[in-house]
Amino acid sequence: MSTEQQKSQAILSLMDTMAAVQHKSQVFIERINKNETLSQNQLMLLFQLQLAGSLKITEIAERFVVTPGAASSMCDKLEEAGLIQRVRTNEDRRVVNIEITGEGTRRILQLFDRFETAELHKFTDTLHQINSLMNEITS
Known part of the structure; x- marks a missing residue:
């Protein structure tokens, strides 16, 4: 595979992953916002x-x-x-x-x-990890 093809593949992979992260974020917020207007x-x-x-x-x-x-x-x-x-x-x-x-x-x-308190703590811990990882790519 040429360097140009590798870069194109990397870009497609990045776009796919970004879309998946955004979708999962929306699903999580919808879970919290369930039955809310x-x-x-x-x-x-x-x-x-x-x-x-x-x-x-x-x-x-x-x-x-x-x-x-x-x-x-x-x-x-x-x-x-x-x-x-x-x-x-x-x-x-x-x-x-x-x-x-x-x-x-x-x-x-x-x-x-x-949500049970333990579940809220799990959400918080997971989101802290995600936030730390996001800091790596935004700084």
């Missing part, structure tokens, strides 16, 4: 807000690699559902922080109720 991005935004406390629209846009308009639209839907709220800062009324509500937190915790 939230999209995967909405669910991940709730997770991000739960962890960060609050985020600005620009920070959400950066984390999700979308435009600020798309991030604002995603927030609109969650706000309508009572899962997040927009809070203006006292220092600068133009600055709006997005925060998770008590209902948003309750909804997240409810998603994980059906």
Whole structure:
């Protein structure tokens, strides 16, 4: 096999593996999000807000690699559902922080109720390993 053919084969193999990893990631999130009406991005935004406390629209846009308009639209839907709220800062009324509500937190915790603690630990351990491996190829 020529060098060019080897490189083409390596590229195809990489593309196939990337697609498989993305698919498995979606399947895992769907398993957590079972019987829920939230999209995967909405669910991940709730997770991000739960962890960060609050985020600005620009920070959400950066984390999700979308435009600020798309991030604002995603927030609109969650706000309508009572899962997040927009809070203006006292220092600068133009600055709006997005925060998770008590209902948003309750909804997240409810998603994980059906899993045993040992299973949650297994998920976490596995995802830590995946994250470490991903760091190797992204740095």
